[in-house]
Amino acid sequence: MARVDHKLDLSVDGGTLTAALVDIASVSGEEQPLADAIERALTAEPHLTVHRDGNTVIARTNLARAERVILAGHIDTVPHAGNYPSSLSADRARLLGCGTSDMKSGVAVQLRLAHEVARPARDVTYVFYDCEEVAAERNGLLRLARNAPGLLSGDFAVLLEPSGGVVEGGCQGTLRVAVRAAGARAHTARSWMGDNAIHKAGAILDVLRGYTPREPVVDGLRYHEGLNAVAISGGVATNVVPDGCEVQVNYRFAPDLSPEQAIAHVRDLFSGFELEVLDVASGARPGLDAPVAGAFAAAVGGTPRPKLGWTDVARFAELGIPAVNYGPGISEIAHTAGEYVELAAITEAETRLRSWLEG
């Protein structure tokens, strides 16, 4: 395929820019054409210093302001679902297509601000990163934090993930464990000689069926936990009483618990069974009580709500940077064939963020 050097015009309105971004395909791992286009467009802005790390692009103002804030967004999408390229709805109110909500509309807002706000009241670091939609070890933000942590220094971060134009604070942590029941094999013709591990796993499911998730209030936001089997497997052969059964359990925990506390809670629930921690990611407290975050929430308005899913705000939390989600997309329709974004929401997010940056 011939190489196309896409040109992005940052002076157009946010909806038009979103469509241009959507139409440069960037499924995870294939972000280079879009990263190149973003890098070229930002390099043309005299008030920005541009850096590149793989397919992650960083652009910074350098005004020696008292505060530095980060506006970050991923440029990759999930694979297309028959919804590429973008299209406008009949009433021209919505832009449809893969990545419209998650999160090229957010990226468009970042690019519009980078272009328009030459002298912000707070120094700004714009981060456009790759591989958010795939395994954590490929995440461009994680790689940048390792390769050039200085580029990620700041006092506050906004991730432009789809949040319906509302500030979503913090994020829940996620823990996945394998809980295993053990038994003894026997021929099913003489099953009383054995001990059926799948039957014993019924007690694991009992715990899950009887569990009432917590809904704690953390820094003023009410979270909603969940404890769910996400996989179950067991069986040796069709005529054998099985000696093993494994249930994978996913615990989504509110950010008032550390990963260690979440693990202890789950171990307590399934005491009596072998338990292995498969993976864990800490949550992030909303941090809206920090002055810099409070100023942001006040500037963009609305009532902040908790973020239940895990997002990269947790990476900023690990770097000691308070972070929130705020973007024009709609998270509930992300990754669906019917994904869209309201054009008015793009304009509104841009307007509110601009007033905050300039204010």
Place this chain on the structure above:
Amino acid sequence: MARVDHKLDLSVDGGTLTAALVDIASVSGEEQPLADAIERALTAEPHLTVHRDGNTVIARTNLARAERVILAGHIDTVPHAGNYPSSLSADRARLLGCGTSDMKSGVAVQLRLAHEVARPARDVTYVFYDCEEVAAERNGLLRLARNAPGLLSGDFAVLLEPSGGVVEGGCQGTLRVAVRAAGARAHTARSWMGDNAIHKAGAILDVLRGYTPREPVVDGLRYHEGLNAVAISGGVATNVVPDGCEVQVNYRFAPDLSPEQAIAHVRDLFSGFELEVLDVASGARPGLDAPVAGAFAAAVGGTPRPKLGWTDVARFAELGIPAVNYGPGISEIAHTAGEYVELAAITEAETRLRSWLEG
């Protein structure tokens, strides 16, 4: 590999003949050398008419007796487990090796009787068949029943499967079903939007955990049923509330139930769940109340017991021929690396069957 024409000497004692049979490897699908050797040895007996169907060999007396009985055994073994060729125990009481119990000692008894009993009181059909240890559709007895059912006509059948020298009557049937729980997917971060099918499958396991198997007496023998999960699977992705979970259940049912009754019973137990019948094989009543079977049991002595596993006696039952298991091997150690047979048990089975055939 050069073709070896093995020669079997049927005049030696049963233990020696068993060793010779074990040492002609005949893992399922590779029975030809052994079938050839058996065919040659039996063709040399003037009182027998010999037939061949694939690697199944049939030899019949033709004395126009009032009754015809069938002595049947499979000549294949499971794959070797470091226990080939055969060896004698230090005290020379046991023969060790793959197939010693299951069931070349039984085949040796068949061959000894075919050689020694030239003028039985009952006409005898000796069947040596292939592929019993593998999928049912490859079974040589099933193939023979389709290709030449006349060769399997008879009034009573003895399968020389390992039964510890005790008459084992009938066999239990076996039914395997898939029981499925259905739910609704959701992201685990918002799990209350979904309906976890693995959690719902807990109710399937409840049925299994709370089930008390029947132990009915059929034709004087007490059977022992079993209802067991033999496999379980479910799960979509590690962050998705799963919308499906399947439990495979194996019901071993006593021969007082038909396959249709067994299916109805299981459907009743799991009403409320989708259920699919995966496979079913009917059991066989012991039939020891039939005069011909009673005479056999009286002649060989001992207290008959029920056969809990499924064996080819069910195939004879389907052909309308009462059948029992009676052989010198030990079923509990079949298919193990430590498989052996007591030499004295071979002699005893031969002696008892000979007195029955001649009596």
